[in-house]
Amino acid sequence: MDVNKIFESISTIEGIVLNSEANVIMVPSASLLAVADKFKNDIDLNFDFLMCVTALDNGDSENFTIAYNFHSNKHNHSVELRVVVVDGEGVPSLASIWKTADWHEREAYDLMGIKFIGHPELKRILLPEDWEGFPLRKNYKVADYYHGVPIPKDKSYWE
Amino acid sequence: MSEYFIEIVNGVKTFLTGMKMTLQHYNNKEELVATLQYPHEKWPIPERNIGFENSEYNLIRSRLHVDIDDCIGCLQCEKVCPVDCIKIDTIKPPKGTDVDFGITSLDTQKKMLVTRFTIDMAECMYCNLCAYPCPEECIYMVGGPNEHKHEIDYEFSQYKRDGLIYEFADPTEDQLAEVGGESYVESRQSQKQKLEDGSNLEGVVEEEKKAVVVEDSKGSVKKEEDTGLTLAIFNDVGDKPARGIAKKAFQAAKRANMNFDAMADYVNGAINDSGKSSPEMTAAINVIRNFKDESVTINTPVKVSAESSSETPEFLEMASTNFDIKILNGIEDKMSRGIAKKAFTSAKRENLDANGKIDFIKKTLNEADKMTDEIDSLISTFAVSDVPPAVVAPEKEVEVEAEAELFDIKLLNDIDNKMARGSAKKVYMAGKRGNKSSSIVLTQIREVLNKAEMMNDDIDGLLKGIG
Amino acid sequence: MDTTLDKSIVNIDEMVLNMGPQHPSTHGVLRLKIHTDGEVVSKIEPIIGYLHRCFEKHCENLSYEQIVPFTDRCDYLASMHMDHAYSIAVEKLLDIELPERVEYIRVIIAELQRIASHLVAIGTFGLDVGAITPFTWTIRDRERVLDLFEALCGARLLYNYIWPGGVSHDLSPKFIQRTQEFLEYFETQIFEYNELLTGNKIFIERTADVGVMPADVAVNFGVTGPSLRGSGVNYDLRKTQPYSIYDKFDFNVPVGEGTMGTVGDSWDRYWVRMVEMEESIKIIRQAMASLPDGDVHAAMQKKIRPAKGDVYSRYESARGDVGIYIQSNGKNVPLRLKMRSPAFCNLSVLGEIGEGWMISDVITILGSLDIVLGEIDR
């Protein structure tokens, strides 16, 4: 099934738009759970794999895009969903439907600072608990010190 | 009861025997101690044989090397390095001046002077990305298919991390003066100063700052100023053109090997001719005049690096041959220098020894009609002595001699018995360290093997064969 | 004073055990917080991030060519696969055609790398359950693959060999001959491993029926690669969505069948890797037989500057499905690069399937998942 067909089969859900240029389906965060439910349980779609959850900074560290890549092993087709979210607003968590989302959403929270509503344990995963800021944001500034240890920023020791 | 005392006596006796043994070893460290004083001494590199020939490799990731004479300063390699561990500075000669920098071995005309080419091998991740874009093929990983350009460097251990910062360019003061590099030298100097103060180490607390000195990679002591005087003395002079004139005059005087008084007079004359004298200039000239009483000390970058490398010259990588290409820098005429260097490199590729190289260079120069008495005497010195005193560190010298006399340790590999082979090699290494000749070492090996009753006809024949 | 313990306040049945971050059987700097009741594990919390080095942030500051050596350092046991996965993603973004020879070389190299990587997996798995000899044997044979790679590109671990648009060097002289020799030798070795490990009674006792991962759990957690196939799911990108030229070759995708116990136990995961090495030999043989002549660099612009757009590409590495998401804004550096690392998802299932086993079995399960921390933490 290609992306057009997939879009048709879920087109009853409110607010979704097909971006035919990039071959992705744009979903408002309010409808995400409904789409996910359909993806998982519709026999024709049957997306059993959630491959990847990618958080993207839209450039201003205010708006973010979250890209979900799905794959169905049964029908051998894939699709990408995108959700646009403003900083501070949450996105519904998919961890209860696909367990893959658990760690991937934690990673997105850790590095990009996106809140996932309904996540069982939303805390940092790669960085230490007390890290400040979200490094993958475009406006991230490296701190001067970490636990009193200075962070060198250039190579002036030999340049 | 008596048993008790016998036990004690026995205990003391065996203890003393043990101590005697230890003392014996202690007194005879050279021969009997098993450990090597790395990195002063090294085991020979074991023959690594996986059935592959050198020619079967596309590349070997060893150390990076730059043939600085071929570098045109295009900065391609600096730009492509993902971890920014290459740093290159170049100076273009001012417009109108006609400076010839020579041509590279791929016949490209060089247009600028590379004043600095630093690679921090401690930071390099050996991705080899820098070697691909180089138009002159002058930055490369040594060894493997590049073996003819530079032999492989199996280990380049250093005591300090800064020792892994390799500096490949070393422009002479003449060259710098020629391209008008005063401001560059100044800025480098102020940068060094800042480094010593630690004023641009961001985020580092004041007390922790440490000066880092860039060491010369080759370990060869840089050409030290014969007089200890450098162009830096003129840096106080505010008037730029006057400074330039003074520096030029100073260089010329130095080249003519004048003494300090004459030098001062010469510079003074040049300044007066141009009508640019000033109080600062007079002060600087006085510095030259009074230099012999050594009340004036001038810290120059050249001096710093020379000192630091003279501390540990023997651990640093040595030039591969005694007759080094740098010696050719002494040739005054640009064209002849270029020709001589080119001849040198091709001779090196041909694997000629020092004398062969010299002959080849002479021949090439003669063909090009560039031979002068000066050049002849310059290179001929090396043909006679073969060992330039300034370049070879004492440690290496010993090794060279020992190698010349002692047979190869690999010959001992033919001994079948493992134990015997081990003992023989141990004696060999001791002999090598003690700088003994083949015959002495062979006799010692015989003695040791006889004592241990490991001597047999095979070994006997083998040792005889070596002798 | 009352010295008896109030059991309603303090849970004296449970003990929290810290394993790692420096532990010989965690295959890297991984820390496991294990809640135990006696010897039986009631909960496992993997704590990761000790090797985190901001790979994705680095990529936002490097040009496309410069990223390749950094991808090497993700999965350092199968660097070629990482290079290959990244290169395929960039090529998809650039939309370029590759010369045939490049594809063949890449397939040969990738399958050799799969063998090398599985050899470590099998060797360390044996080590984890107490068999020490196989480890030295597998490492010995891995060295021979690394020798081949060294002749190819000068490096033994971090190759920087497969580039977007080609490979850095053509095959080294005698490479084909050497590889043939290696394959012939290696076939006899697989037989020896089977004798030594696969059928060994103790090994079977330690691994069969241990850490059973049902297919639906594996799929739900996004487990991929040999670990997923061990659960009986026939999912291999080389077959289902062939990239490069894998559709030209004839090979099988082994899946776990529960030969020694239940489908999806640790032994099955081990066995899948064993059989996969044989399949890799098949692929290499076919590729070498039909290796075409030609250039090893595609015709493309000198500086990689893809058009605006996003791409998500997938690749079957030795550990599973590597996903590379690249967002380009038309400059020579990516705007964002995300790597979906297979071992990251594979490790997340440990908490689920490790519950209820003994501590020593947790080691077995962890070993059978074959994780590489460099790739998990990125």
Ligand code: SF4
């Ligand atoms: S090998 Fe790589 S890391 Fe080292 S200097 Fe060259 S480009 Fe830089």
Ligand code: SF4
């Ligand atoms: S790329 Fe080659 S020629 Fe250009 S600066 Fe680097 S070493 Fe010199």
